[in-house]
Amino acid sequence: MLRLTGVEEWRSYCDDQRLANRRVGLVPTMGALHAGHTSLFDAAKDHGDVVVATMFVNPRQFDDQGDLDRYPRTPDVDRAMAEAHGVDCLIEPTLAAMWPDYPGPTPTTVTVRGLSDVLEGAHRPGHFDGVASVVAKLLTVTGPCRVYFGEKDFQQLAVIRQMVRDLSFAVDVVGCGIVRDADGLALSSRNVLLGEDARQRALALSRALATVTAAPASASEHRRTLREIVSGAGLDVIYADVVDPVTFAPSGDADSGDARALVAARIDGVRLIDNGPVVLKGEP
Numbered sequence: 310m311l312r313l314t315g316v317e318e319w320r321s322y323c324d325d326q327r328l329a330n331r332r333v334g335l336v337p338t339m340g341a342l343h344a345g346h347t348s349l350f351d352a353a354k355d356h357g358d359v360v361v362a363t364m365f366v367n368p369r370q371f372d373d374q375g376d377l378d379r380y381p382r383t384p385d386v387d388r389a390m391a392e393a394h395g396v397d398c399l400i401e402p403t404l405a406a407m408w409p410d411y412p413g414p415t416p417t418t419v420t421v422r423g424l425s426d427v428l429e430g431a432h433r434p435g436h437f438d439g440v441a442s443v444v445a446k447l448l449t450v451t452g453p454c455r456v457y458f459g460e461k462d463f464q465q466l467a468v469i470r471q472m473v474r475d476l477s478f479a480v481d482v483v484g485c486g487i488v489r490d491a492d493g494l495a496l497s498s499r500n501v502l503l504g505e506d507a508r509q510r511a512l513a514l515s516r517a518l519a520t521v522t523a524a525p526a527s528a529s530e531h532r533r534t535l536r537e538i539v540s541g542a543g544l545d546v547i548y549a550d551v552v553d554p555v556t557f558a559p560s561g562d563a564d565s566g567d568a569r570a571l572v573a574a575r576i577d578g579v580r581l582i583d584n585g586p587v588v589l590k591g592e593p
């Protein structure tokens with residue numbers, strides 16, 4: 310596995326792959342890798358791509374300095390996991406390479422209006438600007454590729470799809486399913502911050518989503534069920550909503566068909582998110 314840190318060597322590596330008629334599969338991560346991340350490496354490998362993974366804890370997408378400081382960092386384990394899952398080139402760009410003006414503000418920002426303003430975006434001001442800006446940079450340096458994202462961050466995936474469409478990036482966005490522990494908890498780098506008791510209570514998120522996924526109901530009923538189960542387990546609900554899976558417009562009680570349920574909650578100071586499909590049974 311090749312390891313690179315500089316933007317120019319990363320750019321030429323990807324150029325060389327395309328010149329040799331290979332397809333580049335980019336997997337952006339913030340490190341602290343787990344089976345959710347490696348499922349993306351595996352998906353890229355299965356597509357026959359040359360797998361290029363980035364590991365960069367992007368400060369611009371953190372709205373809370375404490376959250377950034379506490380974000381888990383396990384670079385040695387990450388390198389071994391990436392190699393074991395067939396990553397061909399692991400890129401660990403320096404902060405200076407990514408954001409030369411940091412810690413000052415970076416004048417150039419990519420904003421995806423609308424999708425960035427609701428749910429995660431409403432509760433984490435500037436978060437999706439940070440995400441869209443860093444992904445725009447990763448795609449610009451990498452060049453034409455397939456880029457893999459997990460549905461774990463369902464709204465992020467929607468924001469990226471919109472940005473790629475609007476700015477005509479020469480990339481195919483591939484969304485991959487959520488990887489869960491055997492007990493249902495969606496894998497997340499933040500799960501290591503949970504104590505045993507908090508981890509048990511955190512199962513309410515996946516339990517709530519499994520409940521609403523299992524039976525069609527109106528949007529209000531789904532929202533009520535989500536809240537009841539999550540707050541009943543002693544978690545602080547940040548939001549529990551049902552929206553159109555593409556536009557993220559809130560679902561109404563007259564709506565029927567496919568929608569997405571998304572939940573964010575805090576437990577012992579750790580912020581967790583999860584989501585799943587729901588079917589709406591419109592009320593006449």
Ligand code: AMP
Pocket residue numbers: 337338339340344345346348349457458459460461462485486487488489495496497498
């Ligand atoms: P992160 O390192 O948290 O920025 O995540 C990097 C990528 O891994 C994103 O596309 C995430 O959606 C994806 N990812 C994180 N957790 C999971 C999971 N449990 N299942 C599938 N994909 C995931």
